[in-house]
Amino acid sequence: MASGFFDRVYWITRMIPRGKVASYGQVALLLGLPRAARQVGWALHSMPSGWAEPKNKDGVPWWRVINSRGEISTTCIEHTNIMQRELLEKEGIKFLDEFGLNFRKYRWVPSQKEIERMKLPSEVVYRLNRLLE
DNA sequence: GGGGTGACTTTAT
DNA sequence: CATAAAGCCACCC
Numbered sequence: 810m811a812s813g814f815f816d817r818v819y820w821i822t823r824m825i826p827r828g829k830v831a832s833y834g835q836v837a838l839l840l841g842l843p844r845a846a847r848q849v850g851w852a853l854h855s856m857p858s859g860w861a862e863p864k865n866k867d868g869v870p871w872w873r874v875i876n877s878r879g880e881i882s883t884t885c886i887e888h889t890n891i892m893q894r895e896l897l898e899k900e901g902i903k904f905l906d907e908f909g910l911n912f913r914k915y916r917w918v919p920s921q922k923e924i925e926r927m928k929l930p931s932e933v934v935y936r937l938n939r940l941l942e
Numbered sequence: 943g944g945g946g947t948g949a950c951t952t953t954a955t
Numbered sequence: 956c957a958t959a960a961a962g963c964c965a966c967c968c
Contacts, residue, residue, distance in 0.1 A: 814965060833950055848965050850949040855966085876950065883949040890949090 814845075818852040819860070825873040828900040829917035830910070832877045838937045839919070841929050849874070854885055861888055863896055872896040879912035916941070 821839045825831050834846040842848075853871040860868045872893045876882040881890045881897075890908055897910070904910050918941045924934060 844963050846950040
C-alpha cells in the first residue's frame with residue numbers, strides 16, 4: 810500500500826478497467842477518505858506529466874475519472890476535456906452529449922472481494938455500497 | 943502555523 | 956432542470 814495520498818490516488822485509479830469510469834468521490838471512498846474528492850482531482854492534475862500519457866504503460870488512466878454527475882470536468886490545458894472524451898470514446902464509451910455519459914452503464918463497480926481486500930472502515934463500505942447500487 | 947487554492951460533492955433554492 | 960453556497964482537506968508557499 811502506498812504511503813502518500815497522491816500515490817494512493819494513482820493506485821486506485823490504475824485499478825479502473827478499460828471502458829469504465831469512476832467519480833472523484835468514488836476514488837476518495839476507495840481510499841477510505843469520503844470527503845477527499847476535491848483532492849483526488851488535484852492529485853490527478855498535478856502528477857508527473859509522463860504518467861498522464863495514455864501510451865505510458867506505467868501511467869495513470871486519469872481520463873477514467875469524472876465528476877459525480879457523469880460529466881467530464883477537467884480544466885487542464887495540456888490534457889483537455891476534448892482529449893478526455895476522445896480517450897473514453899476510444900475505449901468504447903458513447904456520450905449522451907458533449908461531455909456527459911450514462912454513469913449507470915459505465916461506472917466501475919469493484920467486486921465485493923476487491924472491496925474487502927481494501928480493509929475499509931465499515932462506514933466507508935456502507936457509503937460505497939450505497940453509491941454503487 | 944496560517945492562508946490560499948482547487949479536474950469535488952451535497953444540499954438548498 | 957440550473958445555480959449558489961457551504962463544506963471539504965492535501966498541498967504549497
